[in-house]
Amino acid sequence: MTLLDVKNVSIEYTTEAGVLKAVDDVSFSLEVGESVGLVGESGCGKTTLAKSIMRLLAKNGSVSTGQMLFKGEDLVTKSDEEIRQLRLNEIAMVSQSAMNALNPVYTVGDQLVEGIMTHTKMTKKEATDRAIEVFRMVGLEAKRLKSFPHQMSGGMKQRAIIAMALTLNPSLIIADEPTTALDVVVQDRILQQIIQIQKEINSSMILITHDISVVSETCETIIVMYGGKVMEKAPTRIFFKTPAHPYSLGLNNAFPSIHEIGEELISIPGAPPNLMDEQNGCRFQERCPFKTETCETKVPELEEVAPGHFSACHYNDQVESFREACKKRETWELVRDRMIEERKRGVS
Numbered sequence: 629m630t631l632l633d634v635k636n637v638s639i640e641y642t643t644e645a646g647v648l649k650a651v652d653d654v655s656f657s658l659e660v661g662e663s664v665g666l667v668g669e670s671g672c673g674k675t676t677l678a679k680s681i682m683r684l685l686a687k688n689g690s691v692s693t694g695q696m697l698f699k700g701e702d703l704v705t706k707s708d709e710e711i712r713q714l715r716l717n718e719i720a721m722v723s724q725s726a727m728n729a730l731n732p733v734y735t736v737g738d739q740l741v742e743g744i745m746t747h748t749k750m751t752k753k754e755a756t757d758r759a760i761e762v763f764r765m766v767g768l769e770a771k772r773l774k775s776f777p778h779q780m781s782g783g784m785k786q787r788a789i790i791a792m793a794l795t796l797n798p799s800l801i802i803a804d805e806p807t808t809a810l811d812v813v814v815q816d817r818i819l820q821q822i823i824q825i826q827k828e829i830n831s832s833m834i835l836i837t838h839d840i841s842v843v844s845e846t847c848e849t850i851i852v853m854y855g856g857k858v859m860e861k862a863p864t865r866i867f868f869k870t871p872a873h874p875y876s877l878g879l880n881n882a883f884p885s886i887h888e889i890g891e892e893l894i895s896i897p898g899a900p901p902n903l904m905d906e907q908n909g910c911r912f913q914e915r916c917p918f919k920t921e922t923c924e925t926k927v928p929e930l931e932e933v934a935p936g937h938f939s940a941c942h943y944n945d946q947v948e949s950f951r952e953a954c955k956k957r958e959t960w961e962l963v964r965d966r967m968i969e970e971r972k973r974g975v976s
């Protein structure tokens with residue numbers, strides 16, 4: 629059963645310098661209980677997309693086209709009050725910035741119990757029992773409920789935030805880089821806990837990260853975004869065996885855990901496009917080793933390259949040779965040389 633159906637959504641920010649199209653015609657759906665990893669470099673629109681689902685975009689941002697059907701109803705046209713209710717009962721967001729939401733003058737337990745009582749008809753005793761239960765779920769001892777935020781480590785605070793987000797068994801968890809500021813061991817443990825809880829309460833999850841190796845261990849589906857567009861979408865297991873889009877092939881080189889130990893990392897030269905500029909053709913063309921004239925003028929559509937596996941490249945039929953070429957450092961060095969050449973030509 630489909631929980632969330634995002635259809636042709638575009639999101640814009642109005643700035644003094646003009647309109648920035650942060651998300652451009654993005655579609656994907658999420659089944660009940662499914663977890664999707666949204667990946668891509670910084671600035672590709674992941675957070676914007678996630679915040680728009682919760683209607684938490686900055687004041688200058690808005691959904692310009694498209695629908696976001698949650699349980700069949702369009703979030704884009706719902707009233708503020710309806711969205712507030714959904715945020716309380718159905719959709720939970722866990723993000724790094726949420727850590728700052730803990731009030732320093734109350735114990736974490738008081739904040740958690742208060743939150744549960746506000747959103748349910750539970751008595752104080754029932755709410756306290758539930759708080760103890762969710763604390764256990766995230767690996768915190770009950771006595772930690774008596775701590776003030778400053779008495780907890782970063783990892784503990786993050787667990788407390790996750791506990792708060794999960795108390796009401798949300799149908800959808802949006803986790804935006806939930807563990808980035810924590811050390812790697814703690815990150816891994818907390819992520820595993822989020823996944824375990826998500827499975828226990830059969831929530832769906834959107835996990836946002838710039839690190840694709842995190843998705844390999846946690847999500848059933850992966851969506852790769854670049855410059856505000858979806859470049860590739862696939863079942864995670866298939867993606868990591870046979871990635872298709874040249875951008876994904878580049879990302880794969882840049883993340884260590886899916887590589888043989890000892891293999892050197894190769895990064896993609898250059899940076900994502902400035903979304904203030906008018907975008908023509910493929911967004912990835914500037915950094916793509918296989919760019920042709922077609923890529924400069926024609927926007928590639930997402931094409932199904934295998935069952936359930938989509939890639940937005942004009943040359944999906946050449947993916948096998950692309951895969952081989954992308955493993956080689958020279959391939960990317962040539963891109964760097966080409967970019968330098970193009971820049972020189974642009975200046976002269």
Ligand SMILES: Nc1ncnc2c1ncn2[C@@H]1O[C@H](COP(=O)(O)OP(=O)(O)OP(=O)(O)O)[C@@H](O)[C@H]1O
Pocket residue numbers: 641642643648650668669670671672673674675676677686688689838903
């Ligand atoms: N309030 C805003 N006003 C103008 N532009 C914005 C605003 N918020 C984000 N942007 C721009 O929108 C684009 C997408 O940003 P977004 O934060 O969604 O990307 P992201 O992939 O989540 O990156 P990160 O991982 O760094 O959060 C970027 O070009 C960013 O500079």
